[in-house]
Structure formats: C-alpha cells, structure tokens
Amino acid sequence: MSIKCPLYINGQFIETADKQNIINPSTGKVIAEACLASEKEAELAIASARAASDQGPWPQFSHLQRKEFILKIAQGILDNAASLAQLEMQNAGKPIKETTFMDIPSSAKAFESIANNFIDYLQDEEFSISNEAKGKVLSEPMGVVVLIIPWNYPLLIACWKLAQALAAGNVVILKPSSLTPVTVLELAKIIHNSGLPAGVVNIINASGSKIGEALCADKRVDMISFTGSNEIGKQILQYSSKNVKKSIMELGGKSASLIFDDVDLDTAVNGSLVSIFLNQGQMCTAMSRIFVQEDIYDKFLDSFIEKAKRIKLGLADDYQTQMGPLISDAQRKKVIGYIEKAKAEGAKVLCGGKIPDKAELKNGYFFEPTVLVDVGAHSHIFKEEVFGPVVLIHKFSGSDEAVALANSIDFGLAACIWSKDLFLAQELAGRLNAGVVWINTYGMFYNQLPYGGFKQSGFGKELGRQGFLEYVRFKSVIIDQSDGGKPLVNYWYGF
Numbered sequence: 237m238s239i240k241c242p243l244y245i246n247g248q249f250i251e252t253a254d255k256q257n258i259i260n261p262s263t264g265k266v267i268a269e270a271c272l273a274s275e276k277e278a279e280l281a282i283a284s285a286r287a288a289s290d291q292g293p294w295p296q297f298s299h300l301q302r303k304e305f306i307l308k309i310a311q312g313i314l315d316n317a318a319s320l321a322q323l324e325m326q327n328a329g330k331p332i333k334e335t336t337f338m339d340i341p342s343s344a345k346a347f348e349s350i351a352n353n354f355i356d357y358l359q360d361e362e363f364s365i366s367n368e369a370k371g372k373v374l375s376e377p378m379g380v381v382v383l384i385i386p387w388n389y390p391l392l393i394a395c396w397k398l399a400q401a402l403a404a405g406n407v408v409i410l411k412p413s414s415l416t417p418v419t420v421l422e423l424a425k426i427i428h429n430s431g432l433p434a435g436v437v438n439i440i441n442a443s444g445s446k447i448g449e450a451l452c453a454d455k456r457v458d459m460i461s462f463t464g465s466n467e468i469g470k471q472i473l474q475y476s477s478k479n480v481k482k483s484i485m486e487l488g489g490k491s492a493s494l495i496f497d498d499v500d501l502d503t504a505v506n507g508s509l510v511s512i513f514l515n516q517g518q519m520c521t522a523m524s525r526i527f528v529q530e531d532i533y534d535k536f537l538d539s540f541i542e543k544a545k546r547i548k549l550g551l552a553d554d555y556q557t558q559m560g561p562l563i564s565d566a567q568r569k570k571v572i573g574y575i576e577k578a579k580a581e582g583a584k585v586l587c588g589g590k591i592p593d594k595a596e597l598k599n600g601y602f603f604e605p606t607v608l609v610d611v612g613a614h615s616h617i618f619k620e621e622v623f624g625p626v627v628l629i630h631k632f633s634g635s636d637e638a639v640a641l642a643n644s645i646d647f648g649l650a651a652c653i654w655s656k657d658l659f660l661a662q663e664l665a666g667r668l669n670a671g672v673v674w675i676n677t678y679g680m681f682y683n684q685l686p687y688g689g690f691k692q693s694g695f696g697k698e699l700g701r702q703g704f705l706e707y708v709r710f711k712s713v714i715i716d717q718s719d720g721g722k723p724l725v726n727y728w729y730g731f
C-alpha cells in the first residue's frame with residue numbers, strides 16, 4: 237500500500253485534491269501518493285509564515301529555547317533513522333547503504349551541530365564611536381525564508397537549510413522537488429512532534445513551475461535559499477528581483493579533478509571512482525572531468541576502467557549495491573542524449589554508455605558507469621553538467637595547463653587535487669576557481685566549513701559560520717549618550 241503524504245501548513249497536515257504518484261526509481265513502482273500544492277496553498281503558507289514571523293514567539297525565543305527545539309528534531313530523526321533510510325532509498329533510488337550511513341545520520345547531525353555550535357555566532361556587537369556615542373550591531377533573523385530543494389539529496393539538503401534558518405530565528409516555507417517529497421513530508425511529522433510553534437515550518441510539495449513565482453516574488457517573503465540547476469536559479473532570480481529580496485544560489489557544476497604523477501595510483505583511482513560514481517553521478521560536486529598527468533595517464537585509465545566495470549549495479553534495497561538507478565527515465569534520456577552528442581563531436585566511449593541488460597534491473601532507471609576520452613575542450617559535454625555517471629578523462633603535461641583546463645568553463649563549484657606534494661597542491665588550490673577544493677580526498681561536507689560555488693555555480697554559502705550568517709540580517713543602532721541628550725549632528729546648523 238502506498239504512503240499518503242499531506243502538506244504541512246500552519247501546524248496542520250493538509251490534504252489537497254491534486255495528488256501525484258511518487259515512483260521508486262529502482263523498481264518503477266509507486267511508493268507514495270503526495271499532495272500537490274496550488275497557488276492557494278502557497279498563499280496559505282506565505283500568510284502563515286508571515287504571521288509566525290511577525291506575531292509568533294519563535295523569533296523572540298532565547299537562543300537556548302530555539303536550541304532545545306532543534307535538538308528535539310535531531311533526536312526525532314535519529315529515533316526514526318531506520319525507517320527514514322528505507323524511505324529515502326525508495327524516494328530517490330539511493331542504495332540503502334548510502335541512505336543508512338550518509339543521508340540520514342548527516343541530516344540529524346546537521347540539526348545537532350548547528351544547534352550546538354552555530355547559534356553562538358548570533359552575538360550582538362558593541363563599539364565605542366566616540367566618548368559620547370556608541371554603536372551596536374544587532375543580529376536578527378531575515379524573517380520569512382523560502383527554501384527550495386533538489387531531488388539528489390532530498391532530506392539532507394532540506395535539513396541543512398532548515399537547521400540554519402531555524403537556528404537564526406527565521407520561519408520557513410520549504411518546497412521539496414516534486415520527484416522526491418516523501419522524506420521531507422515525513423520530517424514534517426517529526427517537526428510537528430517537537431512542539432515547534434505553528435507556522436514556523438511550512439512544507440509544500442508542488443511543481444516549481446506552478447508555484448515558484450508565487451513563492452519567490454511575494455513581498456511577504458524576505459529571502460530565498462535555492463539549491464538546484466543553473467537554469468532554474470536564473471528564473472528564481474528574476475522572480476525575486478520583482479520585490480528585491482536576498483537570495484542564495486547553490487547551483488550546478490562541472491568539477492575537475494587533477495591527478496599528478498607522484499600519487500599512489502590505487503588511492504587516486506579509488507578516490508576518483510567515488511568522486512564521479514557516488515549517488516550515480518547525481519552530485520553537484522561530481523568530478524565529471526578528470527585530468528591526469530601524461531606519465532601516468534595510460535596506467536590510470538586502464539585501472540579506472542577495469543574498476544568502473546566492477547562497480548556493482550543493483551536494486552537500491554540491496555546492501556551489496558554500489559550503484560543504484562538514476563532518478564527518472566527523463567534524467568536517463570538526458571544522460572544518453574549527452575553521450576550521443578559527445579560521440580558526434582568525436583568522443584570515444586571506453587566503458588559503459590548504455591542501459592545494463594540484467595533482467596532484475598529492467599524496471600528501474602539504471603545506467604552503466606561511463607568513461608569518455610577524446611573529448612574536445614569546446615564540445616558540449618566538456619562544459620555542461622550531465623548529472624549522471626559519465627566522466628571525461630583527459631591528459632595534461634604541467635600544472636599550469638591543468639589549472640587552465642579546470643578553470644576554462646563557466647562553472648566553479650568544486651575541484652580535487654591528488655598529489656603527494658602538498659605544497660604544490662595548496663598553491664594550486666589557491667589558483668582554482670572553485671568554492672571547495674579537496675586535496676587527496678573527495679566529497680565529505682563538514683558542518684563547520686562553508687560550502688558554495690563561484691561563477692555560474694552560484695553565490696552565497698551553505699554551512700560554516702559564513703553559511704549560517706546568510707540567514708541573518710545585521711542592524712546598526714547608534715546611540716548618543718552626551719549630556720543633555722545632544723545628538724551628534726546637532727552642531728551642523730548651529731541651532
């Protein structure tokens with residue numbers, strides 16, 4: 237029997253007439269029926285959030301009070317970890333090993349570490365301006381924040397944004413991707429049970445094209461925190477410009493990994509496989525362009541291909557599965573389209589490039605790990621995000637050339653450097669146009685480090701002190717305390 241997923245607005249679970257089936261990408265079977273919001277529910281959510289921000293207790297609560305609620309949500313996720321891992325596996329087709337060990341614990345950890353560490357960043361500051369005047373900088377919540385989430389880490393990215401926005405005293409309207417709303421709507425129950433005041437968190441599942449403008453252009457909304465594609469990010473910036481509101485944009489990427497010839501080959505190959513094939517390549521930070529120094533290029537390529545062929549594709553509910561399905565048939569068609577175009581532009585497929593023929597996988601949206609070579613730096617696939625298990629492997633001779641190749645495209649999200657020469661690696665990290673650089677490792681996000689891209693990969697940060705303070709507005713208050721209450725400007729006209 238499929239799960240029912242109502243919306244969550246103003247502390248109530250709300251059914252809508254319009255509903256949508258949610259498909260498990262691994263089996264093609266319906267797992268849930270999710271309510272869909274229309275402009276009517278978007279209006280309800282905005283009104284309830286505005287009222288909770290202007291009249292409700294949440295923004296006025298002490299740091300300690302907010303912390304207690306947020307820690308209850310973290311505990312609620314941990315208490316339901318096993319069932320949430322099952323649900324996320326079905327919702328997004330992620331292998332159960334990933335949802336169990338990555339998505340769910342990291343979601344709880346986000347609430348926990350933001351509550352325990354970040355709230356302390358909300359310190360008002362005081363400055364002496366002169367003997368008679370002082371200035372204060374107050375940290376205030378932004379107000380009503382719209383959080384828009386993609387489908388590749390449906391619960392985790394929602395939890396990052398929710399925890400930061402709530403800890404800073406904001407109220408939120410969260411819109412998951414309509415492909416994967418199930419775990420976030422399950423989280424609504426945990427949030428409800430934490431006793432959070434009504435209207436502080438509103439969760440509405442909807443198609444972005446239906447309610448995106450209503451949410452993002454509305455004057456009653458103070459900020460948009462968006463994670464998704466570059467194309468939709470640009471649309472949201474247009475909506476939000478109508479009433480000039482703060483936005484942060486965490487967009488796509490086409491990240492580069494630079495492999496130098498002094499590396500331990502196995503370490504670099506194993507790390508590079510994870511850097512592109514984890515989550516089926518559906519990671520904004522996927523290292524979809526790998527540049528290998530010429531002396532080790534052949535050995536690296538042979539080993540990479542041999543191991544890529546051994547990655548175990550399988551149903552998402554199998555603990556042995558190393559790679560699950562893509563999110564949808566449409567996404568798989570998009571990936572195939574990119575490979576066909578690349579071939580027409582001269583690329584060679586050395587591994588994968590097709591739908592696996594195993595009978596047990598035939599109902600899901602599986603695709604083989606794919607390696608392309610001979611991809612020209614001007615071809616589409618060199619510059620555009622595929623968002624699937626497709627990697628281009630290239631040769632370079634010196635570090636200047638490697639940096640130039642990595643920086644030659646419009647995205648600037650992340651990069652990897654694999655070298656034993658840590659002095660060189662750190663020097664190159666400084667020259668790479670990327671918001672995150674991993675040296676001899678890949679992929680871990682640390683709650684204390686800000687994360688976010690440059691150039692067409694967006695602006696604004698998520699996590700770390702810098703990311704948390706995106707959800708805060710700063711107000712300066714200047715106080716004249718001179719004798720007789722003379723204001724600082726009194727002498728100007730001489731009255």
Ligand code: NAD
Nearest residue numbers: 385386387412413444445448464465468486487488489520
């Ligand atoms: P998407 O841009 O298609 O959708 C993202 C969200 O925007 C979804 O909730 C969608 O419903 C909503 N949306 C769609 N049209 C809208 C509109 N007109 N107005 C308002 N909202 C609208 O992205 P996706 O396919 O869900 O996710 C994949 C993309 O996300 C990739 O480009 C990936 O790189 C990016 N991503 C970036 C990061 C990061 O942190 N930089 C992290 C994860 C994913």
